[in-house]
Amino acid sequence: MRPKTARLGGVLAAGVALSLALAACGGGDTGTTAEGGDTAAAPTTLKIGFIGDLTGDNAAIVIPPRNGAQLAIDEYNATNPKVKVELIPYDSKADPSTAANLAKTAIQKDKVVGIIGPAFSGESQQVQPILEEAKVPSISASATRTALADAGAKYWHRVVANDDVQGPAAAEFVARAVTPKKAFVIDDKSPYGQGLAQAVTTALKGKSEVQSDSFEATATDFSSTVNKVAAFNPDFIFFGGYYAQAGPLIKQLRDKGVKARVMSGDGSLHSNLIEGAGTEQAEGTLLSCPCKIAYAWAEADENSKKFTETFKTKFSGQLPEIYATEGYDAATAFLKAIGEGKVTTEDINTYLTSVDFAGLGKPIKFTEKGEVADTSVYIYQVKGGQIVSVGDAKDANLS
CATH class of the missing domain: 3.40.50.2300 (Response regulator)
Known part of the structure; x- marks a missing residue:
């Protein structure tokens, strides 16, 4: 995305499979609800959802940010934090109605504390009010429709310019x-x-x-x-x-x-x-x-080169195509909040209002509307x- 780069930190956790089994695994008491309330037990694992087209005609531009997010989470979990994170993928097939239903499942059944996505603007438009009502923060790695920032949403963010x-x-x-x-x-x-x-x-x-x-x-x-x-x-x-x-x-x-x-x-x-x-x-x-394609920048940027190599190793030789870096950065924003002890949806969202770090693709800092401050194209x-x-x-x- 941007020429400004970040240090790719953490150790890659080996052998983590991206399969349907991921959505089914437990991972311990989350200790939180979609409304942000605490339970008596401290959380050991928090769930973050990823909503996007994972099997449809345009899945090839959604799988990379999903994998980028997974890579960031695997690296985070490999540091043995007090609260680990599980990524749950939801396949919308780019259908807005399907995405809306999946968002409700993520909130009500899986008790996610955040959503990465939805990937496309049409589905984002339908999901945004659902997450807003539930007070669950979201960060899209790829939805660029301008109007998404004009709805007055307080829990919505994106890491790409509109x-x-x-x-x-x-x-x-x-x-x-x-x-x-x-x-x-x-x-x-x-x-x-x-x-x-x-x-x-x-x-x-x-x-x-x-x-x-x-x-x-x-x-x-x-x-x-x-x-x-x-x-x-x-x-x-x-x-x-x-x-x-x-x-x-x-x-x-x-x-x-x-x-x-x-x-x-x-x-x-x-x-x-x-x-x-x-x-x-x-x-x-x-x-x-408004994105940084790591492999296209690898010759000019050491961090892009390192990310490309790590990504290819992790995902069987796949290139970090479009929005892989943005998926990584979106997940990192959530991980920074959780690493600072924010375990409820509202506390995580409050943290996001002031988050400011050198992302892999660009500096990650959000405006009051949830737009990323860096708007390079x-x-x-x-x-x-x-x-x-x-x-x-x-x-x-x-x-």
């Missing part, structure tokens, strides 16, 4: 480094995709001639949109949506003969984008993100079949 930051930052980079005369903006009609596309459109107007189109988030045939793009003949295309559609969309655009440079946001920032588009067709694609590019860092959007340039 779309009103990412959109203009991406557009200003494009206006400076790409200088398009004609831009075509596309979204997938999701709360996330629409918000990001609108932010980009607003920032580009007056600098480029702009046309736009939308399609359903479940679409697989983009011929109508592709024909409109081809007729407009832009030199730049922006897509607000996720990699599951971004890859095939790019392929269909290239097959149609559209040569315009393509850019998307954080929802498309995954190596699966390249697989979906084809290596040759994806070449040169730009991606923006980064640019990435597909080169030679790999995602590489271009730099901070403020001064990044294309070679």
Whole structure:
């Protein structure tokens, strides 16, 4: 995420499996309730939930933050703290209604003291009031819709900048480094995709001639949109949506003969984008993100390199893809509260209002609205079949 880095502390606990058995294991009396009240017994284990799409079409951008959170918790537990922490994953399949029901299960049945997530903006919008009513704090590693911070929630937080930051930052980079005369903006009609596309459109107007189109988030045939793009003949295309559609969309655009440079946001920032588009067709694609992809920064940043190596060792060679560092940092914020003896939901939430530490991706400090104070946005590019860092959007340039 950010060029500012953190020391990756702790010892990696070996042999901890990420399986359904994790959700079923006990771990001792939590000593707390979802409402934040203490029981007579001191807690020995506290539960933190993770809500996100773990098996759906876009699971590849949700599993990394889940694993990042697990890594942070394993390292914490390996220090033999007085109160250990158990991560319980809840698979929402990116469905807002499912996420809402899972949040109720987490609160009422599992008695979690915090939630990492939900991962996407649509499900976050439905879950936010549920957690607010129960007074259970949450930290999303990836939900970027701006309106989430405007609901007056006191228990909601995120460790990424919102779309009103990412959109203009991406557009200003494009206006400076790409200088398009004609831009075509596309979204997938999701709360996330629409918000990001609108932010980009607003920032580009007056600098480029702009046309736009939308399609359903479940679409697989983009011929109508592709024909409109081809007729407009832009030199730049922006897509607000996720990699599951971004890859095939790019392929269909290239097959149609559209040569315009393509850019998307954080929802498309995954190596699966390249697989979906084809290596040759994806070449040169730009991606923006208020996040730090550790492996893309490994050559320039020692902490990113160390995290990448540790992550790959822990998770059978998997790269720490998008939001792995943010999942790690979100979990760390909760762990710092628990390490300071905060064991109720309200005490943990109070701690989060003043938490301030050098995270792996960026400094972690929250505003009164729950937004992360550091709002840097980064640019990435597909080169030679790999995602590489271009730099901070403020001064990044294309070679």
